[in-house]
Amino acid sequence: MHIHPLITDTATLDALCARLAKGDFVCVDTEFMRENTYWPELCLVQIGNAEEAAAIDPLAPGIDLAPLLALLTDNEDVLKVFHAGGQDVEIIYNLTGRTPHPIFDTQIAMMAVSQSEQIGYANLVECWLGKSVDKGARFTDWSRRPLTERQIDYAIGDVTHLAAIFPRLLRKLRKTGRGVWLDAEMEKLADPANYRTDPDEVWKRIRPPSRNAAALGRMKAMAAWREREAQDKNIPRGRIMRDETLAELAGNPPASQADLAKVRGLSAAWRDNEIGRRLMAALEQARPLSREELGERDRRGVALGREGSLVADLLKLLLKIRARELDVAARLLARTEELEALAAGQRDLALLEGWRRDVFGQDALALVEGQMAFAVRDGRLVMTRLPAEEPIEMAPAAPAERMAT
Incomplete structure (x- = not known):
């Protein structure tokens, strides 16, 4: 594989992207800083395939990333390969308003061929290539210039190793017939809706002070206000106000701006500064949640009794047993909230559709409906069908055989 020097000009970048556009796939990684900003600051982009790889400096004076962004978001003929690519995709979305497509994430793919829920990059490389990744530059300040040769070598390694792993991982997926299992997961990763931040929706991520409609309305208003403040100032939302402080104010609103000086987590200056006045204005405009909004929030969680x-x-x-039998990550088959919803009587669930129903959902439903039970055979926990004269142990290979045919 040919490794290029650090790319710092548009002409060289354009030529590289033109060559990469002729291949079947490109591996992509980014280095960024976001500890002190709301929006992640892109500091380096690594890209390559089986023939060549390079690091691109987006902070170089005069460089235009348009050829790179066009390759990633416009070219449907080239598969874009990431590892744990959520934050990389977010950066591309912030720059273009679009996401890379089609997309493949090796961390997600590993869930279909092993029991790894979130395998790290170093472990992925060790597993497939038997190599150790140099972690010395992992916590470097990527915004500082000039970059050292060691930093650049470390960064490019993220795509050169990935370019060697991806074809082998793809072959295994094809051999097991499990590639189709990942289609929905990859499309979800590429969905632009995952990367849009609507200030009026961020309150749903915060632990509520109560189910009181007025308190939740205040929390919604303050969360939207905080998000816009953080975006405008380009600082982390927690620098404006921590979630715990916001929830406390929602449950126990101040009677006046002067009372903000008494709130733990806020400085005394809030009693008479501009940001304190804007917060009080947001509280004054807050309205109790509507019945529809309350119902939507309640539906997000499932109330389960003791039984x-x-x-x-x-x-x-059952999920743990089936994941072990299939040698897949349990989270790929079903999530905890889905199991709780099934136990509560819901049936409109992803685990009861498509391949998930075939390999897990139909047995999960049978268990809920009293048609299956657990048993111990030769010291091993298995499932049995009911009613039956003799318990029938599930054959671990059967689901995989069905998918392969």
Whole structure:
């Protein structure tokens, strides 16, 4: 593989992207800083395939990233390969309003061929290539210039190793017939909706002070105000106000701006500064949540009684058994909230559709409906079908065989 010197000009970048556009795939990684900003600051882009790889300096004077961004977001003929690529995709979305497509994430793919939930890059390289990744530059300040040769070598290694791993991982997926299992997961990663931040929706991520409609309305208003403040100032939202402080104010609103000086987590200056006045204005404009909004929030969680919780625990045990039998990550088959929803009586669930129903969902449903039970065979926990004269142990290979045909 040919490794290029650090690219700092548009002409060289354009020529590289023209060559990469002729291949079947490109591996992509980014280095960025976001500890002190709301928007991540892109500091380096690494890209390559089986023939060549390079690092691109987006901070170089005069460089135009248009050829690179066009390759990533406009070219549907080239597969874009990432590892744990959520934040990389977010950066590309922030720059273009679009996401890379089609897309492949090796961390997600590993869930279909192993029990790894979130395998790290170093472990991925060790698993497939038997090599150790130099972690010395992992916590470097990528915004400082000039970059050292060691930093650049470390960064490019992220795509050169990935270019060697991806074809082998793809072959294994094809051999097992599990590539189709990942289609929805990859499309979800590429969905632009995942990277849009609507200030009026961020309150849903915060632990509420209560189910009181007025308190939740205040939390919604303050969360939207904080998000816009953070975006305008380009600083982390926690620098404006921590979630715990915001929830406390939602549950116990100040009677006046002067009372903000008494709030833990806020400085005394809030009693008479501009940001304190803007916060009070947001509180004054807050309205209790509507019945529809309250219902939407309640539907996000499932209320399980004692018996329902026991059923959910049995479903989690079944999930663990099935994931072990198939040698896949349990989270790829079903998520905890889905199991709790199934135990509560819901049936409109992803685990009861498509391939998930074939390899796990139909047995999970049978367990809930009293048609299956656990048994111990030769010291190993298995499932049995009911009613039957003799318990029938599930054949671990059967689901994989069905998918391969």
